[in-house]
Amino acid sequence: MRRVRYEATGGPLFLEEVPVPEPAPGEVLVHCAAVGVTLPTVRKVTEAAEPVPLGGEIAGEVVAAGAGVTRFRPGDRVTGLCFGHGYADFAVLREEMASPVPEGADEVTAVALVRAGLVALGALDAARLTPGESVLVTAAASGVGHLAVQLARARGAGRVVGAVSAPDKTEFVRSLGADDCVRYGDDGWADPVDCVLDAVGGDLLAPALAALAPHGRLVAYSSGGGTIRAYDLLVGAKSVIGFQMALIARGRPELYERWRRELWRLYVEGAVRPAVHGEFALADAARAHEAITTRANLGKVVLRP
Structure with a gap:
């Protein structure tokens, strides 16, 4: 599979071919259809003392589930925050950080709306x-x-x-x-x-x-x-x-779930509409980061593996 990585503080970002990861206990493996670009991740590239995985919001289809996972199974569509390598064709997601994508909503909407x-x-x-x-x-x-x-x-x-x-x-x-x-x-x-x-x-x-x-x-x-x-x-x-x-998702999952339901309800009612500034290929991750660093974005910046 393809994955975006960098080797030194400040970049540059590049694509590499790596094996598809295996989900550990409590994790699901997601075939990524959309990846949200966040300011904290962009800052890590320029500020972290050493290279770190490019994580972020992902959305896609579950293709495998690790031991102990009870809420999701292969074929389910999910979205959530990936702390590992998220700029990739496939990424692993902790079960407690994942939430279902309802029928009628696409993955780009989910990535722009939920997290x-x-x-x-x-x-x-x-x-x-x-x-x-x-x-x-x-x-x-x-x-x-x-x-x-x-x-x-x-x-x-x-x-x-x-x-x-x-x-x-x-x-x-x-x-x-x-x-x-x-x-x-x-x-x-x-x-x-x-x-x-x-x-x-x-x-x-x-x-x-x-x-x-x-x-x-x-x-x-x-x-x-x-x-x-x-x-x-x-x-x-x-x-x-x-x-x-993250403290809410891990420590108060019932509140996290209540907010998630309210968010989708408001979306269905038309009270909230996520705006997407642009959709970029994995190979164009540097351009996606530039939209954030230059403050050019109006709404969410999304990668489309």
Whole structure:
């Protein structure tokens, strides 16, 4: 089978031929029809001290199941987060990280919707959003962000603001249902909001915190790091909450499943629609990464083995 790999920090990415992996106990082997490209994986190529497997969201058909697997069997269509080599024709997936793809949905939709949508829903839950409150979503045109804008509206937000890096993204974000769209460099960003969902981190943490109204909540789910001052929390009685999906999937599978059902229900009802920026062949994985690093993507970037 084909697999994308790199040998040194910074790349380049290349295709190699390797044997099809065997699923270990608790794993399923998936024939990949779609692979989602994520910012954390892109960052690993440029930042990790040594080469790591290129994992990510995958969707496809189960072709084999390891010992102890009870929820899936060959022929089932699944999607989930692969921590091993996911940029490949075949990949292994832990059973607890997998969820079924319902009839009527294709694999590209599943990859664009499920993992990113679960992160967005989880961040909204972590923010304790109540109907009528206002929400600011950073990276609002990204794979997670564009779903967070729609899900905030579906959850009853009174005002939804998207924050983006470039003006050519504002029309896209407004088309998702955002009431307003601001750029990171704008002075004062927007009127104060009750919640901020931050997928950027780094230097953006301070202005994101400043955008909160008193008693506001900032949910940080970025791999970009960053530092804020405790005093800036104190003066406005503000809160910062960290969110990581892997902890939910492993430690609270019932909540993970509830979010998954809600996500597909909202999709069927038309309340949320995943946008796909582009579909790239495995051999074009470097171009897919470039769409992320240059912040050119509007929605999800997908590989199609």
